[in-house]
Amino acid sequence: MYYPAMLVNGTHYRTVWLEGQVVKMINQPLIPHDFKIHLCMNHKETAVAISTMIIRGAGAIGAAAGYGLAQAALEAPEDDFSAYVKDAFETIKNTRPTAQNLFYALERVNKAILRSSSPETARQNGVNEAEAIADEDAASCKRIGELGEALIKDGFRILTHCNAGWLAFVDWGSAISPVYSAKRSGKKVFVWVDETRPRCQGARLTAWELLEEGVDNAVIADNASGYYMHKGEVDMVIVGSDRIAANGDVANKIGTYEKAVLAKENNIPFYVAAPTSTIDWNCPTGESIPIEERGEEEVLGIFGRDENNEVRRVFITPRGTKARNPAFDVTPAGYITGIITEKGIIKPGELRKAKENVK
Numbered sequence: 001m002y003y004p005a006m007l008v009n010g011t012h013y014r015t016v017w018l019e020g021q022v023v024k025m026i027n028q029p030l031i032p033h034d035f036k037i038h039l040c041m042n043h044k045e046t047a048v049a050i051s052t053m054i055i056r057g058a059g060a061i062g063a064a065a066g067y068g069l070a071q072a073a074l075e076a077p078e079d080d081f082s083a084y085v086k087d088a089f090e091t092i093k094n095t096r097p098t099a100q101n102l103f104y105a106l107e108r109v110n111k112a113i114l115r116s117s118s119p120e121t122a123r124q125n126g127v128n129e130a131e132a133i134a135d136e137d138a139a140s141c142k143r144i145g146e147l148g149e150a151l152i153k154d155g156f157r158i159l160t161h162c163n164a165g166w167l168a169f170v171d172w173g174s175a176i177s178p179v180y181s182a183k184r185s186g187k188k189v190f191v192w193v194d195e196t197r198p199r200c201q202g203a204r205l206t207a208w209e210l211l212e213e214g215v216d217n218a219v220i221a222d223n224a225s226g227y228y229m230h231k232g233e234v235d236m237v238i239v240g241s242d243r244i245a246a247n248g249d250v251a252n253k254i255g256t257y258e259k260a261v262l263a264k265e266n267n268i269p270f271y272v273a274a275p276t277s278t279i280d281w282n283c284p285t286g287e288s289i290p291i292e293e294r295g296e297e298e299v300l301g302i303f304g305r306d307e308n309n310e311v312r313r314v315f316i317t318p319r320g321t322k323a324r325n326p327a328f329d330v331t332p333a334g335y336i337t338g339i340i341t342e343k344g345i346i347k348p349g350e351l352r353k354a355k356e357n358v359k
Helices: 043-051 058-075 078-093 100-114 119-149 177-184 201-213 222-230 256-265
Strands: 016-019 022-026 037-040 156-160 189-194 216-220 236-239 243-245 250-253 270-273 301-305 311-315 328-331 338-341 344-346
Touching: 016 058, 016 119, 022 043, 022 058, 037 043, 043 058, 043 078, 058 078, 058 100, 058 119, 078 100, 078 119, 100 119, 119 177, 119 270, 119 338, 119 344, 156 177, 156 222, 177 189, 177 201, 189 201, 189 222, 201 216, 216 222, 222 256, 236 256, 250 256, 256 270, 256 328
Parallel strands: 156 189, 156 236, 189 216, 236 270, 270 338
Antiparallel strands: 016 022, 022 037, 243 250, 250 328, 301 311, 338 344
């Protein structure tokens, strides 16, 4: 039986779901200061929500992309059905370039639509496939938690980077799923939460999730992780992934590579947790993974709640300052102890050998 993970004030939510023709999702930029559900009334609004990171995280944007294409099939006029869906496919495909789950979900829903005998069956098949992708994502992440928990000893102190928990997938998450499983099985566990500049997904999202779940944690500046590793206060590192190349190289939130190098230097196990839908078998190495570069305003400013309880954005750099903002980096396979998938824990160097078992 599937048991849900995401609890907000004791109530279970999924990160994204479809009701009728409306895609509903947790509005992530508002967290932790507010909790609201964002409504996407059509596939174009769903695409905007993905590109503007109202929804983010590999599995979550994959599910949203699948729902968005199903939305397009529901909207499409009968006399222009195929062209409408094809255009929607391209619109959603071009929202974000790095996360493999987005392309995986789009292709699956598109194939379900194309193999249909009529617009009516195409609509139903599109919705069914999108729902299946979301359900599989949640179930895979739960299984990742069960398998990953075996690596966590009672009293472990775990470092994570960015947010690869509930909010990054449909439910449970990847990197944080083993933590939830360990906590629910009675183990004592502590999490070091990298703040993850510039969007602060660790400080805003992971810390919020862990607080809701009752997991002991502390937010640290991104450049403090090496200090705690060197002091012997980190027992293992678990991060997520947005795309895994066939050779085991991993793309994840910018700063992940630094953590992997530091972990290797300090003899700390470094694990990547991701469902097999994140593996891009057509991508030979990390050098082939497209890296999204986002706007400089994310680096130049920051937003939060002020002393008057108002949420606002402020600049933290001199006027006229320029910035660069790569959203991801690539960690070579040699720095990774293992990849925790729903099919098992695989050594990066053995990923190609395990291909038939994990596809």
